[in-house]
Amino acid sequence: MAGKFSIRLTLSLVGALAVLGGATTATAAAAPDDPVSWRVPATPAQAADLARAGFDVAESGPGVAYVVGNQAVARQLRDRGYAPEFFDTVYKGVTTRAAADTYYGGYRTVPAHEAHLAKVAAAHPDLATEYTIGQSWRKTQGKGGHDINAICLTKKQDGDCVLSTESPKPKFVLMAQIHAREIATGELAWRWIDYLADGYGKDATATSILDSTEVWVVPISNPDGVDIVASGGNSPKLQRKNANTSNGNCGGTRSGIDLNRNSTFRWGADSNSPCAETYQGPSAGSEPEVQALEKLFRSVISEQRGSGDNDPAPDTARGTMITLHSYGNDIIVPWGFTSDPAPNNAALRKLGARFSESNGYLVGTNTETVGYSTSGTTDDFTYGALGAASFTFEVGGQSGTCGGFLPRYSCVDSTFWPKNKGALITAAKSAAAPYLQ
Numbered sequence: 001m002a003g004k005f006s007i008r009l010t011l012s013l014v015g016a017l018a019v020l021g022g023a024t025t026a027t028a029a030a031a032p033d034d035p036v037s038w039r040v041p042a043t044p045a046q047a048a049d050l051a052r053a054g055f056d057v058a059e060s061g062p063g064v065a066y067v068v069g070n071q072a073v074a075r076q077l078r079d080r081g082y083a084p085e086f087f088d089t090v091y092k093g094v095t096t097r098a099a100a101d102t103y104y105g106g107y108r109t110v111p112a113h114e115a116h117l118a119k120v121a122a123a124h125p126d127l128a129t130e131y132t133i134g135q136s137w138r139k140t141q142g143k144g145g146h147d148i149n150a151i152c153l154t155k156k157q158d159g160d161c162v163l164s165t166e167s168p169k170p171k172f173v174l175m176a177q178i179h180a181r182e183i184a185t186g187e188l189a190w191r192w193i194d195y196l197a198d199g200y201g202k203d204a205t206a207t208s209i210l211d212s213t214e215v216w217v218v219p220i221s222n223p224d225g226v227d228i229v230a231s232g233g234n235s236p237k238l239q240r241k242n243a244n245t246s247n248g249n250c251g252g253t254r255s256g257i258d259l260n261r262n263s264t265f266r267w268g269a270d271s272n273s274p275c276a277e278t279y280q281g282p283s284a285g286s287e288p289e290v291q292a293l294e295k296l297f298r299s300v301i302s303e304q305r306g307s308g309d310n311d312p313a314p315d316t317a318r319g320t321m322i323t324l325h326s327y328g329n330d331i332i333v334p335w336g337f338t339s340d341p342a343p344n345n346a347a348l349r350k351l352g353a354r355f356s357e358s359n360g361y362l363v364g365t366n367t368e369t370v371g372y373s374t375s376g377t378t379d380d381f382t383y384g385a386l387g388a389a390s391f392t393f394e395v396g397g398q399s400g401t402c403g404g405f406l407p408r409y410s411c412v413d414s415t416f417w418p419k420n421k422g423a424l425i426t427a428a429k430s431a432a433a434p435y436l437q
Contacts (some may be wrong), residue, residue: 034091035238037404038067038074038084044371046177050077055110056277058405059328059398060371066398070237088399092408094234103230106182106409107192110146110223110230116190117151117219124197127210128153129161136224137244145243146223148292153196153215155207161214165302170318170431173294173300173388174424175218178323178378180225180239180257180432181405184395185324187412189219192424209428216300222259224287236406240277241290247282250275260323261376262290265384266337269375279375297321297382304387309335312343313387313435320351320431321382321390322424323433327404329361330369331423334383336392339367342383345436351389354430354437358422361393369394389434390425396422 037058040215042050047065053055055077056068066087067073069399072088077084094105106114121130129152152161157168174192176185196215196309199206209215220226224243229236243257266302267284271277284292304317333348335341342348342365352363366373383390395416397403402411430437 006034006244034089034235035068035070036086036090037088037399038069038077039087040065040077040084040256041068044084044087046082048372050080050082051278052271054273054276056097056303066314082188088404091406092401092404092405094408096234099435103233104183104406104409105229105235107187110220110226113186113220114146114149114191116193117149117240120151120197121347124153126156127197127200129156131163131296133218133296135288136222137242137288138224139310140288145229146220148218148223148289150216150218151193153210153217154213155200155210163296163299165300165404167214167300169212169214171216171300172319172428173216173218173297173321173382173387174324174427175221175321175378176324176427177219177259178221178289178293179325180222180229180241181236182324182326182395183226183229183236183405184326184407184412184416186219186226187409188324188395188416189217190418191412191417191421193217193219195421196301203221203316205425209425213431214300214429215428216296216394218293218296221293225256227405228253237374238405241279242287244281244287247274259287259289260378261374262287263376263378263381264290264294265376265381266335267376268335269373278374279390284376293378295380297386297388301382301386301388303385305384309338309340309384313389315435316433317387317389317435318432319382319386319388320427320434321388322427323378323391324395326394327396327398328370329359329397330392331355331359331361331363332366332369332379332392332393332394334365334379334380334390335373336366336380337373339365339373341365344383344389344435346408347437348383348389348391351426351430351434351437352391354426355391355393355423358426359393359419376433389430393420393423 047060059066128346136145176189228239239253271282348426379390
């Protein structure tokens, strides 16, 4: 999740019933040790205070915050004068694993994603080029970990799919699962890759995109975190951050650094508490995963915007970027670090509205969609430092089988991919002139 307050407290749920101010409410299908989502009447300022206090505020809106946690968390909220009500289960009742390289009913592990990229590159040498763009924190420490991989897709001609800002075709960059537990996002990246690679020469739209555009995809931006999530099998661990424990081991899934608060553009206004889920890290760009992503962005997208916050990207600027998060139904436009509008605000909203024609999501800034500001985010970097038209998609609703961080695997094909395929197509087709749509 991108711009959501996310200080996750994943303590054990001490009972399957939630006692709410003397009333007993069944927590649906939640198992005794599962966290759940609580609906908490709160103003935006109170939601911000709860996040700063260490609560996992997964979503907020007019007059309400949604807090993830267990029965102990609900008691802590009541002790502060709030009235939490059970809202939704976190785990959606998955009971089987599909195969050894999947978890939670079908979601693919990091090794499965690595094998997929290699397979696509081998099967489509005229279309696909795989790159290793960096390493995860664990790998830099010699503690296992992974390379961070990207794939470039286009109908190759001289100068295509090389790490150069001078290559002739415009670029669309899609990245996913920078927050590890937002598991549907990596699956959307997988389907986008297959749609383009397998559709070239068969599907007119896929063919047109790859004839005219370089499409870069980073399907797993936080592989160490995804390893932790997948290790839970049918009850994934709620790891949001990377696996960096050098700033202290907070226990459970609370250690690490929020990679979507660690980017080098306008870093420094989020949490400096190592055990907070939005911990921004000790310095801007401190994490190897962020360094890898920013190096890729700078390698394929030229700097097209001035250094001032009010300097617009020119109408002739090229390049689009989408970072996939969950949960919510939002298309978030820069800025994240301030409530002030970005200098290309009108054009960004116009393009966002075209995305929304496919998925129906709400278009707006962080302040308008989730009620607060964030700093050090990926989309602020690609727009602010480079001038690419950049967006955060919050995929999935707040509740139900296809809501939350951990929707049933079937939701990917029944809901998320059909709703977002058209938006990704629009983003790719707009890469040549995103501010003139």
